Amino acid sequence: MSNIQKKEQSNLDVALFALLLDHSHSASLQAQLTEALRSLLLSGSDYSGTRLPASRVLAQELSVSRTTVVGAYDQLISEGYFKTMVGSGTFVAENLPHLVPPVQKSVAPPETPQAWLPFHSGVPEQTLFPHRVWSRHVERAWARPSDGLLGRADPFGWYPLRQAISAHLKAWRKLDCQAEQIVITSGASEAFEIIFRGFLGPKQTAVVEDPGWPLMRDVLDAVGTKVHLVRIDQHGLDAARINHPGSAAIVTPSRHYPTGISMPLSRRMALLAWAERHDALIVEDDYDSEFRYQGHPLPSLAGLDSLKRSIYLGSFSKLLSPALRIGYLVVPDSLLPSAQRYMSRFGSRASLIPQPALASFMDSGAFAVHLRRMRRTYAKRQSHLISELAGCADLLDLSPDPSGMHICAALRLKLQKTTTDKAITDAAFKEGLHLKALSSHSVLPDPPQGLVLGYAAFNETELSQGAQKLSRLLGQFSNTLR
Amino acid sequence: MSNIQKKEQSNLDVALFALLLDHSHSASLQAQLTEALRSLLLSGSDYSGTRLPASRVLAQELSVSRTTVVGAYDQLISEGYFKTMVGSGTFVAENLPHLVPPVQKSVAPPETPQAWLPFHSGVPEQTLFPHRVWSRHVERAWARPSDGLLGRADPFGWYPLRQAISAHLKAWRKLDCQAEQIVITSGASEAFEIIFRGFLGPKQTAVVEDPGWPLMRDVLDAVGTKVHLVRIDQHGLDAARINHPGSAAIVTPSRHYPTGISMPLSRRMALLAWAERHDALIVEDDYDSEFRYQGHPLPSLAGLDSLKRSIYLGSFSKLLSPALRIGYLVVPDSLLPSAQRYMSRFGSRASLIPQPALASFMDSGAFAVHLRRMRRTYAKRQSHLISELAGCADLLDLSPDPSGMHICAALRLKLQKTTTDKAITDAAFKEGLHLKALSSHSVLPDPPQGLVLGYAAFNETELSQGAQKLSRLLGQFSNTLR
Numbered sequence: 001m002s003n004i005q006k007k008e009q010s011n012l013d014v015a016l017f018a019l020l021l022d023h024s025h026s027a028s029l030q031a032q033l034t035e036a037l038r039s040l041l042l043s044g045s046d047y048s049g050t051r052l053p054a055s056r057v058l059a060q061e062l063s064v065s066r067t068t069v070v071g072a073y074d075q076l077i078s079e080g081y082f083k084t085m086v087g088s089g090t091f092v093a094e095n096l097p098h099l100v101p102p103v104q105k106s107v108a109p110p111e112t113p114q115a116w117l118p119f120h121s122g123v124p125e126q127t128l129f130p131h132r133v134w135s136r137h138v139e140r141a142w143a144r145p146s147d148g149l150l151g152r153a154d155p156f157g158w159y160p161l162r163q164a165i166s167a168h169l170k171a172w173r174k175l176d177c178q179a180e181q182i183v184i185t186s187g188a189s190e191a192f193e194i195i196f197r198g199f200l201g202p203k204q205t206a207v208v209e210d211p212g213w214p215l216m217r218d219v220l221d222a223v224g225t226k227v228h229l230v231r232i233d234q235h236g237l238d239a240a241r242i243n244h245p246g247s248a249a250i251v252t253p254s255r256h257y258p259t260g261i262s263m264p265l266s267r268r269m270a271l272l273a274w275a276e277r278h279d280a281l282i283v284e285d286d287y288d289s290e291f292r293y294q295g296h297p298l299p300s301l302a303g304l305d306s307l308k309r310s311i312y313l314g315s316f317s318k319l320l321s322p323a324l325r326i327g328y329l330v331v332p333d334s335l336l337p338s339a340q341r342y343m344s345r346f347g348s349r350a351s352l353i354p355q356p357a358l359a360s361f362m363d364s365g366a367f368a369v370h371l372r373r374m375r376r377t378y379a380k381r382q383s384h385l386i387s388e389l390a391g392c393a394d395l396l397d398l399s400p401d402p403s404g405m406h407i408c409a410a411l412r413l414k415l416q417k418t419t420t421d422k423a424i425t426d427a428a429f430k431e432g433l434h435l436k437a438l439s440s441h442s443v444l445p446d447p448p449q450g451l452v453l454g455y456a457a458f459n460e461t462e463l464s465q466g467a468q469k470l471s472r473l474l475g476q477f478s479n480t481l482r
Numbered sequence: 483m484s485n486i487q488k489k490e491q492s493n494l495d496v497a498l499f500a501l502l503l504d505h506s507h508s509a510s511l512q513a514q515l516t517e518a519l520r521s522l523l524l525s526g527s528d529y530s531g532t533r534l535p536a537s538r539v540l541a542q543e544l545s546v547s548r549t550t551v552v553g554a555y556d557q558l559i560s561e562g563y564f565k566t567m568v569g570s571g572t573f574v575a576e577n578l579p580h581l582v583p584p585v586q587k588s589v590a591p592p593e594t595p596q597a598w599l600p601f602h603s604g605v606p607e608q609t610l611f612p613h614r615v616w617s618r619h620v621e622r623a624w625a626r627p628s629d630g631l632l633g634r635a636d637p638f639g640w641y642p643l644r645q646a647i648s649a650h651l652k653a654w655r656k657l658d659c660q661a662e663q664i665v666i667t668s669g670a671s672e673a674f675e676i677i678f679r680g681f682l683g684p685k686q687t688a689v690v691e692d693p694g695w696p697l698m699r700d701v702l703d704a705v706g707t708k709v710h711l712v713r714i715d716q717h718g719l720d721a722a723r724i725n726h727p728g729s730a731a732i733v734t735p736s737r738h739y740p741t742g743i744s745m746p747l748s749r750r751m752a753l754l755a756w757a758e759r760h761d762a763l764i765v766e767d768d769y770d771s772e773f774r775y776q777g778h779p780l781p782s783l784a785g786l787d788s789l790k791r792s793i794y795l796g797s798f799s800k801l802l803s804p805a806l807r808i809g810y811l812v813v814p815d816s817l818l819p820s821a822q823r824y825m826s827r828f829g830s831r832a833s834l835i836p837q838p839a840l841a842s843f844m845d846s847g848a849f850a851v852h853l854r855r856m857r858r859t860y861a862k863r864q865s866h867l868i869s870e871l872a873g874c875a876d877l878l879d880l881s882p883d884p885s886g887m888h889i890c891a892a893l894r895l896k897l898q899k900t901t902t903d904k905a906i907t908d909a910a911f912k913e914g915l916h917l918k919a920l921s922s923h924s925v926l927p928d929p930p931q932g933l934v935l936g937y938a939a940f941n942e943t944e945l946s947q948g949a950q951k952l953s954r955l956l957g958q959f960s961n962t963l964r
Contacts, residue, residue, distance in 0.1 A: 135625040139621035144614075349668040353836040354835040372499050
C-alpha cells in the first residue's frame with residue numbers, strides 16, 4: 001500500500017469511526033448509516049479503492065448491531081458505490097464518474113517560513129544548536145515516562161529541571177538558591193503576570209527603566225499595574241531619581257536592556273536600600289548574562305540581596321531557543337506561599353514535554369558546552385560586525401560590548417543633526433534589515449538616539465552584507481540635512 | 483571512565499569555564515585564578531582524581547594567556563592540590579584529607595510523584611497513551627528541524643498542527659474552519675485571556691453559566707472582566723434568563739461543565755439570537771465532546787453559527803495529556819486582525835516543542851486510533867462505576883452520561899435531608915477520594931447538590947475500591963440526621 005493510499009485509508013477510518021447515529025431518531029439506524037456513508041463518498045475526498053473496515057469493527061465503534069452495518073454495506077454495493085472482493089473485504093468502488101468532488105473552499109497557502117532579517121535582536125543562532133542530541137533527550141524522556149511525569153504535575157514545574165537550574169545559577173550567576181524556590185514559566189510575560197497578580201495584587205505601581213522593554217510595559221498595562229518610568233543614565237537606574245513609593249522596581253542590572261549598561265555595585269546597594277525603605281520588591285530580569293566575553297561580571301543583584309526581597313527572572317529563549325517557551329522565576333522564601341497559591345489556582349502554562357529533556361540536557365553537561373560554544377561564536381560575530389561598520393565610526397558609537405547578543409550604538413551628534421534613529425530603522429527595514437531604534441524603547445520625552453543591532457543569529461557573511469547596506473544608508477542620511 | 487566520573491568531569495569543566503576573572507582588579511590574573519581553583523576544590527563537590535582541562539583550552543575559555551593558567555596549575559601542584567601524570571595531563575589529587583566538604587545546606591527532599599486520587603475528574607488515562615509512538619514523533623520533528631521550526635515562529639502556532647486540528651474538527655465536531663482561523667494556546671486560561679484582553683477590551687461583562695468552571699471565573703476576574711452569572715436548568719443555559727446586555731456568553735453547550743447537560747437546538751438558536759441582538763460574542767468551551775458513547779451529538783454551536791460570532795475553544799489536555807499544555811481557539815474571520823495584533827504583541831505561550839510532533843501524530847491516524855480506544859475504555863469504566871455504586875441508587879441519581887470523563891450524580895432528597903455535597907467530599911478526601919461537590923462550582927445562592935465523580939483515569943479495580951469506600955461513607959451520612 002502506498003503512503004497516499006495509507007493516508008486515505010486512515011482518513012476514511014477516522015471519518016467512519018467519528019460517525020454518530022441517533023438511536024432515538026425515527027429513521028432506522030441502518031438508513032442513517034447508509035445515508036452517512038453515501039454523504040461521505042460525496043464529501044470531496046477521493047476514497048475510491050479504499051478498503052472499508054470489517055462490519056464487526058465498525059459495528060463495535062458505532063455501538064450498533066453488525067446486521068445494521070452489513071445491511072448498509074449491502075445497500076451501497078447494490079447501488080454500485082461499494083464492491084466486494086472475495087476474501088479481502090469491501091472496498092469503495094473506483095471510477096464513479098458521477099461522484100464529482102465539490103469545489104473546495106479556497107484555502108490560503110500556508111505561510112512560508114519566515115527567516116530572521118539581519119540585525120534582528122534577541123534571537124540565538126539556532127543552526128549551531130545540537131538538535132540531534134536534544135531530540136534524543138526528548139525521545140528518552142517520553143518513550144517510557146517516569147511516574148512523576150504522568151501523575152499530578154507540580155505547578156512549579158518538573159523538579160529535576162528546577163534542580164538543574166539551581167546548579168546553573170550557582171555556577172554561572174553566583175546565585176545560591178534551592179530548587180524549591182524555582183518556578184518554571186512559559187517565559188517573561190507569564191513571569192511578570194505571576195509577580196504582579198500573584199505577589200503584589202491590583203493597582204500597584206512598578207518602577208520601570210526608561211528606555212526599557214516595551215513588551216514588559218504592555219504586560220504591566222494588561223494586568224493593571226501602574227508604571228513609574230525613570231530615565232537611566234550611563235550607570236543604569238539611579239535609586240535617587242525614583243520619586244514615587246513604588247511597590248516594586250523591575251531592573252536589568254547585569255546588562256540594561258537594550259543599552260547593555262551594567263549597573264555598578266554602589267547603584268545596586270542604593271537600589272536595595274530603596275527597596276528596604278519602601279518595603280518594595282526588586283525584580284531582576286537577567287536575560288543573556290551568560291554570554292559575557294570579557295571582564296568581571298558583578299554577581300546577580302538577587303544574589304547580593306541573598307534573595308530576601310529580590311525575584312530573579314531567567315529564560316532559555318536566548319540561551320537555547322525561543323521554541324522551548326521555558327523560563328523561570330527564583331522566588332524569595334517569603335513569597336513561596338503566594339507563588340504556591342497562584343500557581344495552584346491558575347496552573348502552569350509551561351509545557352511539560354521539554355522539561356525532563358532540558359533537565360537531562362543540562363545535567364549531561366551538553367548545555368554548558370553549548371553556552372561556551374555560543375559565547376565564542378557571538379564574541380567573534382560582535383567583533384566582526386564592529387570592524388565591518390568601522391567606516392561609520394564618525395556616525396555611530398561602536399564601542400564593543402563585553403557581553404550579550406546585540407550592540408546598542410548611539411547616534412553621534414553629526415548624525416543626530418540630520419536624522420532620527422526611527423527614520424534610519426524605517427529606511428533600513430525597506431532594505432531588508434531589522435534594526436530597532438533605541439528611542440522606540442522609551443516613553444519619556446527626549447529619548448536617547450541609537451541603533452540596536454542584533455548579531456547573534458547571523459553568520460559573518462550575513463553580517464558583512466548587512467553592515468554594507470547599513471553603511472550606505474547612514475552615508476545617505478548624514479549627507480542630507482533635515 | 484565510569485558515568486559518575488564523567489559527571490564529575492563535566493561538573494568540573496562547567497565550574498571552571500564559568501569562572502570569570504576581573505581584568506581590572508589589582509590582584510594579578512594568576513593569583514585570582516589560583517584562588518578560584520582552590521575555592522572550587524573546597525566547595526564541597528568531590529573532584530578528586532578528575533582531570534583538569536588542558537591549559538590552552540582553559541586559557542581560551544577564560545580569555546587569559548596560557549602562561550597565567552600554567553602558573554596557577556604549577557602553584558596548586560606545588561601545594562599538593564593537583565598532580566601531573568606525564569602524557570595524560572593534570573589531575574585533582576586524591577586523598578586530600580584536609581579538604582573536608584562543608585556541611586551542605588539542608589535541602590528539602592524532592593516531592594514524590596503525586597498519584598491521582600480516585601474520582602479526580604478531568605484527567606485522562608495516561609498509562610494507555612502510546613508513549614513510544616509519541617516520543618518517536620517528537621524525536622523525528624527535532625532531530626533535523628525544518629526551516630520553519632527555526633525561523634520566526636508564527637504567533638498563531640505551527641501551521642501543520644493548525645491544519646491537523648482543522649481536519650479533526652471537521653470530522654469529529656462538524657465544525658468547518660480554515661487552519662488560518664486556529665490559534666494555538668497553552669490552554670483554556672490563556673485562551674480566555676486572549677478573548678477578553680484581545681477581543682473585548684477591559685471592563686466588559688461576560689455571561690457565565692452557574693454552576694460552572696471556577697478557574698474560568700478566576701481568569702475573568704484576573705483580567706478585569708465582570709461576570710454575570712445565570713443559573714442553568716435541566717436544558718442548560720436559557721437565553722431568556724439573561725437579564726444583562728453582556729458582551730459575551732461563555733457556554734459549554736455540548737456538555738455542560740460539570741453536570742454534563744447537553745443544550746438542545748432550540749436553546750442554542752435562542753442563544754445565537756440573543757448574541758445577535760446584543761452584538762455579543764459566544765465562547766463555546768468544548769472540552770471533552772470527543773468521548774461520546776451513544777446518541778446523536780448536536781454539531782458544535784460554533785458550527786451552527788458558521789463561526790460568525792462564535793469562538794470555539796478546544797484542548798488536548800483531556801484528549802491526550804495535560805503535560806502537553808496545548809489548546810486552541812477557533813476565531814471568526816472578523817476577529818482575526820485583533821488576534822494577530824494581540825498574539826504579535828504578547829507572543830505565544832505554547833511551547834513549539836510538542837507542536838510538530840502533535841501534527842504528525844494526528845496526520846498519521848494515531849490520534850484517532852487513541853481517541854477511539856479511550857472512548858471504549860471510558861465507556862466501560864463509566865458503566866463499571868455506575869454498577870459498583872448501584873447500592874446507593876436511593877441516595878444518588880446515577881443516570882448514565884452519554885459522554886465525557888466524569889459523572890455528576892445529584893444527591894437525592896433523602897441524602898440532602900441529612901448532609902451536603904461539601905460535607906461528603908470533605909469526608910471522602912480524608913478517605914483518599916478526590917470527588918468534587920457540585921455546589922462548589924456555584925456562586926449563586928441555593929446551588930444544586932451533587933457529586934462529580936471522575937472515572938477516566940482509574941481502572942476497574944481502583945473504581946471498585948473507590949466505590950466501596952464511597953458507598954460506606956454515604957451510608958453513614960444517610961443514617962445521621964443533621
